[in-house]
Amino acid sequence: MLEIAIKGSKKYWIWLGLLLAVMTVAFVVYIDQFVNGLMITGMSRDVSWGFYIANFTYLVGVAAGGVMVVIPYYLHDYERFHRITILGEFLAVASLIMCLLFIVVDLGQPVRMLNVLLYPTPHSMLFWDMCVLNGYLFLNIVIGWKVLEAERNQVKPPAWTTPLIYLSIPFAIGIHTVTAYLYCGLPGRGFWLTAILAPRFLASAFAAGPSVLILLCYLIRKISKFDPGWEAIQTLSKIVCYALIANVFFFFCEVFVVFYSKIPGHMSHLQYLFAGLHGHNALVPWMWTSMILMFIGIALTVVPAFRSNKTLLPYTCAMIIIGTWIDKSLGMISGGFVPNPLHHVTEYAPTFKEMIISLGVFATGFFILTILFKLATTVKEEVRG
Amino acid sequence: MKKSRRSFLKAAGVTALGIGAAPAIKAVASSGSVAAPVKTKKAEALNAKRWGMVIDTNKLTDEVAENIVHACKKAHNVPDFDHEPDAEKYPDTQPVNKTQEIKWIWEEHFEHAFPDKEDEFLAEKFRHLPFLVTCNHCKNAPCVQACPTQATFKREDGIVLMDFHRCIGCRFCMAACPFGSRSFNFRDPRPFIEEINPDFPTRSKGVVEKCNLCAERLAKGQQPACAEVSEGAITVGDLEDPASKVRELLAENYAIRRKQELGTEPSVYYIM
Amino acid sequence: MSKNAIMAGLVVFVAMALLPFWYNIGGSSAAPEPELSEKAKAAQKCVLDKYDMRANHMSLLDEWRDSVVRDADRLYESTNGKTFQMSLSTGEESCLGCHTDKEKFCDKCHTYASVDPYCWECHTTPKEINQ
Numbered sequence: 205m206l207e208i209a210i211k212g213s214k215k216y217w218i219w220l221g222l223l224l225a226v227m228t229v230a231f232v233v234y235i236d237q238f239v240n241g242l243m244i245t246g247m248s249r250d251v252s253w254g255f256y257i258a259n260f261t262y263l264v265g266v267a268a269g270g271v272m273v274v275i276p277y278y279l280h281d282y283e284r285f286h287r288i289t290i291l292g293e294f295l296a297v298a299s300l301i302m303c304l305l306f307i308v309v310d311l312g313q314p315v316r317m318l319n320v321l322l323y324p325t326p327h328s329m330l331f332w333d334m335c336v337l338n339g340y341l342f343l344n345i346v347i348g349w350k351v352l353e354a355e356r357n358q359v360k361p362p363a364w365t366t367p368l369i370y371l372s373i374p375f376a377i378g379i380h381t382v383t384a385y386l387y388c389g390l391p392g393r394g395f396w397l398t399a400i401l402a403p404r405f406l407a408s409a410f411a412a413g414p415s416v417l418i419l420l421c422y423l424i425r426k427i428s429k430f431d432p433g434w435e436a437i438q439t440l441s442k443i444v445c446y447a448l449i450a451n452v453f454f455f456f457c458e459v460f461v462v463f464y465s466k467i468p469g470h471m472s473h474l475q476y477l478f479a480g481l482h483g484h485n486a487l488v489p490w491m492w493t494s495m496i497l498m499f500i501g502i503a504l505t506v507v508p509a510f511r512s513n514k515t516l517l518p519y520t521c522a523m524i525i526i527g528t529w530i531d532k533s534l535g536m537i538s539g540g541f542v543p544n545p546l547h548h549v550t551e552y553a554p555t556f557k558e559m560i561i562s563l564g565v566f567a568t569g570f571f572i573l574t575i576l577f578k579l580a581t582t583v584k585e586e587v588r589g
Numbered sequence: 590m591k592k593s594r595r596s597f598l599k600a601a602g603v604t605a606l607g608i609g610a611a612p613a614i615k616a617v618a619s620s621g622s623v624a625a626p627v628k629t630k631k632a633e634a635l636n637a638k639r640w641g642m643v644i645d646t647n648k649l650t651d652e653v654a655e656n657i658v659h660a661c662k663k664a665h666n667v668p669d670f671d672h673e674p675d676a677e678k679y680p681d682t683q684p685v686n687k688t689q690e691i692k693w694i695w696e697e698h699f700e701h702a703f704p705d706k707e708d709e710f711l712a713e714k715f716r717h718l719p720f721l722v723t724c725n726h727c728k729n730a731p732c733v734q735a736c737p738t739q740a741t742f743k744r745e746d747g748i749v750l751m752d753f754h755r756c757i758g759c760r761f762c763m764a765a766c767p768f769g770s771r772s773f774n775f776r777d778p779r780p781f782i783e784e785i786n787p788d789f790p791t792r793s794k795g796v797v798e799k800c801n802l803c804a805e806r807l808a809k810g811q812q813p814a815c816a817e818v819s820e821g822a823i824t825v826g827d828l829e830d831p832a833s834k835v836r837e838l839l840a841e842n843y844a845i846r847r848k849q850e851l852g853t854e855p856s857v858y859y860i861m
Numbered sequence: 862m863s864k865n866a867i868m869a870g871l872v873v874f875v876a877m878a879l880l881p882f883w884y885n886i887g888g889s890s891a892a893p894e895p896e897l898s899e900k901a902k903a904a905q906k907c908v909l910d911k912y913d914m915r916a917n918h919m920s921l922l923d924e925w926r927d928s929v930v931r932d933a934d935r936l937y938e939s940t941n942g943k944t945f946q947m948s949l950s951t952g953e954e955s956c957l958g959c960h961t962d963k964e965k966f967c968d969k970c971h972t973y974a975s976v977d978p979y980c981w982e983c984h985t986t987p988k989e990i991n992q
Contacts, residue, residue, distance in 0.1 A: 240683070241794035242758075243776035248688030252763040252773055312758015312773065312795025319738040319757050330737035330761050391731050391851040392767020469705065545769040545848075546697060546722070547704040550688050628934040628947070744933060752930045753983065777982075785990045788951050790983040808935050 205353055208582045209575045215427075216578065223571045230564020233557050234309060242312060245558040250550035251541040253310070255558050258533035259565070260306035262412070263299045264383045265405060265532065267340065269413010270296035271376035272443050278369050284436045287584065291424075291432065292417060293348040294576035296376075300341040302569035309561055329389060333382045340375040343368055348576070356583045380405050387540060395473035395540040398461070404454040405532070410447035412528045414440045415521040420577070422518050430581040434514075441517060445505035448524060451531075452498055476549070477539045484549045487538060490530050497527030633810030637827035639747035640726065640802055641856040643838045646718055648822035654696050654719040657815045657823065661694045664803065664814040666791045668781035679780035689775040693800045694723035694815060705848060724749060724770040724800035725847060725855030735765035741797075747828070747856060748802045756796040763797060767851050771799045828856060893973050896965040904959055908939050919978075922949065950984045957986060
């Protein structure tokens with residue numbers, strides 16, 4: 205099946221070449237980081253996780269969001285998702301590979317990475333995160349590949365894929381739950397120390413993941429002969445709508461608890477993010493932008509006339525993606541570290557080099573995504589044609 | 590054809606098993622033939638059931654605090670980002686980012702050492718006293734729980750220790766520590782060490798570090814470096830031993846701990 | 862057509878695979894002998910016997926660092942009856958306490974074998990400090 209990937213139009217090759225070029229540049233910058241250490245980043249003693257872990261968190265969400273097509277199709281026989289289920293699974297594969305790469309570039313001693321396997325430590329959430337992320341990646345590769353291959357040969361997928369598909373559903377919930385547990389089980393970080401964190405992560409994931417998928421469906425319709433189907437896109441945008449409302453609702457629950465209880469250790473982080481603390485307010489415009497984008501996103505997906513507007517929908521999705529990205533990546537990670545446990549304020553901003561390396565990881569993800577989507581769309585075209 | 594492939598696979602499987610089992614059999618066969626080497630502590634080593642520290646804030650002046658910080662840096666090759674690197678030995682050293690500094694024990698004001706006890710009517714003298722903060726060697730250490738490789742671990746005697754050889758630099762422990770006691774080596778620290786102490790290794794870039802309660806000095810029967818130069822302000826001893834000096838101090842004085850409400854059970858006490 | 866391409870590809874592959882050999886052509890030399898310091902010669906016995914030490918010193922050091930860091934044991938009584946301080950570079954009874962010259966003892970073979978142990982990123986040698 206992989207032979208499909210090496211037969212493509214000129215544009216296909218130019219796009220892949222472009223991604224490879226970005227990957228190469230980023231790799232050179234990574235060598236700088238590898239040799240000189242994480243000093244090239246904007247991270248500090250106080251804000252010890254930054255852009256890398258922020259993007260990691262967001263992409264875990266995008267990967268988990270894939271389950272929003274898997275559940276309706278496989279559990280409820282929702283036929284309209286038949287065509288896009290494979291896209292959801294392959295999006296999860298590419299996102300998970302980006303997640304793992306973001307973890308690797310964040311490590312101070314990447315060559316010792318396998319110590320996590322050499323000294324397995326069940327009381328560390330990072331150990332479990334590694335287990336579920338790799339497990340979910342493996343499941344999606346196997347399922348996606350086998351189901352697509354079966355479709356190509358116009359036979360039923362092998363029976364053993366069915367239990368794997370069912371297993372992938374709790375895994376999808378699991379990856380984001382465990383990722384939230386990384387943060388919300390830490391006693392000294394008031395911003396993260398809330399039981400709503402995992403549900404909130406899932407809600408924002410189920411808004412962000414399907415939004416990304418809708419954009420990709422538009423793109424596929426434009427550049428290939430395969431049509432994912434307008435009804436499928438409409439259903440996806442309803443899912444986005446409810447998930448986004450849940451995300452904002454959970455956020456307001458948090459805001460209520462924090463400001464009604466007035467516990468300083470919990471208030472200070474939200475104050476920093478939305479109003480600034482002791483004159484430090486780098487993230488304030490970002491956080492309000494995020495809020496506004498998410499509210500516009502809700503308005504434009506709730507009202508049927510806006511939601512079913514074919515021209516408007518991709519813009520709505522782009523707004524939701526940016527809004528949830530700021531909310532979950534930029535704000536969630538920095539917000540937890542500022543102010544620090546001694547109540548000092550050290551602000552964080554990624555450096556240029558840090559952003560180039562991140563861009564390289566994204567390019568790698570898109571490279572894989574392009575190839576996987578190329579396989580999927582070509583097979584679908586073949587079968588229909 | 591099919592049959593021969595199956596039998597080949599079987600044979601190959603058995604062979605692989607044999608190869609895998611050989612070292613195990615060898616290990617079992619060889620054990621017991623020679624006397625095993627013995628590993629012990631030094632006779633002069635100081636021992637405790639659970640090490641703890643009591644800081645008498647009345648005895649801590651700015652000068653003493655400064656000496657303590659300096660003694661700790663010297664004992665453990667902690668880099669000082671204010672130190673100008675030797676241009677000959679370390680050419681092309683890039684400029685430092687002060688927010689990436691390394692600290693094991695350092696001075697803080699009351700409202701930062703005890704942010705939860707901030708009080709507008711706090712006695713004036715406490716506002717100006719230096720408070721030394723460091724790793725609390727918590728009984729229930731969140732950093733130990735978070736570490737995915739057991740590079741941070743709790744020793745039997747209560748010291749929370751780092752195995753620099755094993756640390757992968759994920760910095761989960763830094764997020765987990767409620768006291769900000771951990772530092773990450775964002776760069777090679779050596780250019781910023783004024784004078785390298787041969788009795789303790791330096792660190793490599795990419796690992797986390799923190800106070801080790803001078804485990805290397807306790808092993809030699811010496812008091813921790815901070816206690817030694819503290820002019821009586823810092824006492825280190827066994828918290829589980831009712832006859833120890835630290836317990837005596839705690840029995841006679843009112844002492845507080847940082848963020849006690851989190852339940853991590855810090856082993857560092859402050860006499861007020 | 863494809864036959865030629867395959868042959869050419871194979872030639873390139875073989876050439877690449879043998880790169881280490883091309884690289885070392887003419888540059889081969891006899892394995893060096895580590896030089897023993899006077900002190901080491903006088904001591905006669907190391908932790909393990911010579912050949913065992915040669916083959917397994919890295920596992921021994923690995924074991925030692927776990928014992929020191931994790932179990933707080935610092936002394937090692939060898940099966941030959943001698944006691945050592947389980948330390949690479951601190952004190953008279955450490956490795957470098959006896960094998961005083963790292964360059965002539967450690968580096969000589971390590972350089973020859975192209976191994977670059979990261980011990981020295983952190984552990985110091987007295988010589989290096991005084992430089």
